Amino acid sequence: MKSIATRLTEAELSEIEAAAAKTGKKVSEWLRDTALASVRPPQEEQADTVLLAEIVGMRDLMLNLFAQASKGPLSSEDMQRMSSYADSIKEQKARELLFLKRSRTTTK
DSSP: OOOOOOOOOHHHHHHHHHHHHHHTOOHHHHHHHHHHHHHSOOHHHHHHHHHHHHHHHHHHHHHHHHHHHTTSOOOHHHHHHHHHHHHHHHHHHHHHHHHHHHHHHHTO
Protein backbone atom coordinates (compact mmCIF):
# COMPACT_ATOMS: atom_id res chain seq x y z
CA MET A 1 0.00 0.00 0.00
CA LYS A 2 1.24 3.52 -0.80
CA SER A 3 0.78 6.83 1.03
CA ILE A 4 0.31 10.29 -0.43
CA ALA A 5 1.16 13.49 1.44
CA THR A 6 -0.44 16.85 0.69
CA ARG A 7 -0.43 20.33 2.16
CA LEU A 8 -3.59 22.07 3.29
CA THR A 9 -4.37 25.40 4.84
CA GLU A 10 -6.01 25.36 8.27
CA ALA A 11 -9.31 26.32 6.62
CA GLU A 12 -9.06 23.51 4.06
CA LEU A 13 -8.26 20.98 6.75
CA SER A 14 -11.26 22.16 8.77
CA GLU A 15 -13.51 21.73 5.73
CA ILE A 16 -12.21 18.22 5.11
CA GLU A 17 -12.49 17.22 8.76
CA ALA A 18 -16.09 18.46 8.84
CA ALA A 19 -16.96 16.56 5.66
CA ALA A 20 -15.38 13.37 7.01
CA ALA A 21 -17.15 13.76 10.36
CA LYS A 22 -20.52 14.08 8.57
CA THR A 23 -19.99 10.65 7.06
CA GLY A 24 -18.57 9.13 10.23
CA LYS A 25 -15.26 8.38 8.52
CA LYS A 26 -11.68 9.15 9.42
CA VAL A 27 -10.14 11.95 7.35
CA SER A 28 -7.82 9.53 5.52
CA GLU A 29 -10.69 7.19 4.67
CA TRP A 30 -12.88 10.07 3.49
CA LEU A 31 -10.07 11.48 1.33
CA ARG A 32 -9.40 8.07 -0.25
CA ASP A 33 -13.10 7.43 -0.93
CA THR A 34 -13.59 10.92 -2.36
CA ALA A 35 -10.54 10.68 -4.62
CA LEU A 36 -11.54 7.26 -5.90
CA ALA A 37 -15.13 8.36 -6.49
CA SER A 38 -13.85 11.11 -8.77
CA VAL A 39 -11.97 8.66 -11.01
CA ARG A 40 -14.36 5.71 -10.97
CA PRO A 41 -17.58 5.41 -12.94
CA PRO A 42 -20.67 6.78 -11.20
CA GLN A 43 -22.85 4.31 -9.31
CA GLU A 44 -25.57 4.57 -11.96
CA GLU A 45 -23.11 3.40 -14.61
CA GLN A 46 -22.31 0.38 -12.44
CA ALA A 47 -26.04 -0.34 -12.20
CA ASP A 48 -26.26 0.02 -15.98
CA THR A 49 -23.57 -2.66 -16.31
CA VAL A 50 -25.52 -5.06 -14.09
CA LEU A 51 -28.77 -4.49 -15.98
CA LEU A 52 -27.07 -4.76 -19.35
CA ALA A 53 -25.39 -7.99 -18.24
CA GLU A 54 -28.76 -9.50 -17.38
CA ILE A 55 -30.20 -8.43 -20.73
CA VAL A 56 -27.19 -9.84 -22.59
CA GLY A 57 -27.53 -13.10 -20.65
CA MET A 58 -31.23 -13.38 -21.45
CA ARG A 59 -30.60 -12.58 -25.12
CA ASP A 60 -27.90 -15.24 -25.36
CA LEU A 61 -30.06 -17.78 -23.57
CA MET A 62 -33.07 -17.09 -25.80
CA LEU A 63 -31.03 -17.31 -29.00
CA ASN A 64 -29.50 -20.61 -27.92
CA LEU A 65 -32.86 -21.99 -26.78
CA PHE A 66 -34.52 -21.19 -30.11
CA ALA A 67 -31.58 -22.57 -32.08
CA GLN A 68 -31.54 -25.83 -30.11
CA ALA A 69 -35.33 -26.17 -29.95
CA SER A 70 -35.50 -25.99 -33.76
CA LYS A 71 -33.47 -29.22 -33.81
CA GLY A 72 -35.79 -31.10 -31.48
CA PRO A 73 -36.79 -31.45 -27.83
CA LEU A 74 -34.50 -30.01 -25.15
CA SER A 75 -33.46 -31.97 -22.10
CA SER A 76 -33.16 -30.39 -18.67
CA GLU A 77 -29.39 -30.84 -19.01
CA ASP A 78 -29.47 -28.83 -22.26
CA MET A 79 -31.39 -26.06 -20.51
CA GLN A 80 -28.99 -26.03 -17.56
CA ARG A 81 -25.94 -25.97 -19.84
CA MET A 82 -27.28 -23.06 -21.87
CA SER A 83 -28.25 -21.14 -18.76
CA SER A 84 -24.83 -21.67 -17.19
CA TYR A 85 -23.13 -20.54 -20.39
CA ALA A 86 -25.26 -17.37 -20.56
CA ASP A 87 -24.39 -16.63 -16.92
CA SER A 88 -20.69 -17.16 -17.59
CA ILE A 89 -20.44 -14.65 -20.45
CA LYS A 90 -22.98 -11.96 -19.64
CA GLU A 91 -20.80 -9.67 -17.49
CA GLN A 92 -17.84 -9.71 -19.87
CA LYS A 93 -20.06 -9.06 -22.89
CA ALA A 94 -21.81 -6.19 -21.07
CA ARG A 95 -18.44 -4.59 -20.22
CA GLU A 96 -17.34 -4.98 -23.85
CA LEU A 97 -20.53 -3.33 -25.13
CA LEU A 98 -20.17 -0.41 -22.71
CA PHE A 99 -16.49 -0.04 -23.62
CA LEU A 100 -17.37 0.11 -27.32
CA LYS A 101 -20.08 2.67 -26.62
CA ARG A 102 -17.67 4.86 -24.61
CA SER A 103 -14.99 4.51 -27.31
CA ARG A 104 -17.38 5.72 -29.99
CA THR A 105 -18.55 8.62 -27.83
CA THR A 106 -15.07 9.85 -26.95
CA THR A 107 -13.72 9.65 -30.52
CA LYS A 108 -16.46 11.85 -31.98
